[in-house]
Amino acid sequence: GAVVSQHPSWVICKSGTSVKIECRSLDFQATTMFWYRQFPKQSLMLMATSNEGSKATYEQGVEKDKFLINHASLTLSTLTVTSAHPEDSSFYICSALPWLAGNNEQFFGPGTRLTVL
């Protein structure tokens, strides 16, 4: 149980295009999902907290107009990187917090590697 999927697992795009990454909780409902970014050989940095039915909360320094987050259902959150540039190339990981969790444990997706040419 508690499986989180991400799609696509990797994507290559041209500079200036937009890319959408999906994060799904497969066997549980999640009112809260998180989006992280990981640079090569570095730690995960929280980008934003996504709450179902409301606007995402972005961490300081993260451009909300560039990284659009939509959490339209209890099992799906999407991250859209708009007008992507090479510096946006990174490993993006989502996590989901089960709705009824009493222990605040997040479950992580396998990640999406974005390469912007």
Next chain:
Amino acid sequence: AQSVTQPDIHITVSEGASLELRCNYSYGATPYLFWYVQSPGQGLQLLLKYFSGDTLVQGIKGFEAEFKRSQSSFNLRKPSVHWSDAAEYFCAVGTGTASKLTFGTGTRLQVTL
């Protein structure tokens, strides 16, 4: 704001040897503490977590960690390392009901045969 320090960037151990990965945190209240493992190009797998209660926590794959409040530490241990344990290990602290996680910089474990 909370923070996590993993002092060791890279550790090499021989297969069968014991392992201890260090983690220190900074947080004003009782933290939620986690250890995750990440294999190359993969997401994170939870090894163990501490929320309250017994300060010695058992996890998967033979790992354990001990919460020491006086030292603000949550070190990860394994008595006998296997070659398949080679990976990146992250310590994280969670706070509040939304449990935002702050990660350490990670420790890369290399296992020699």
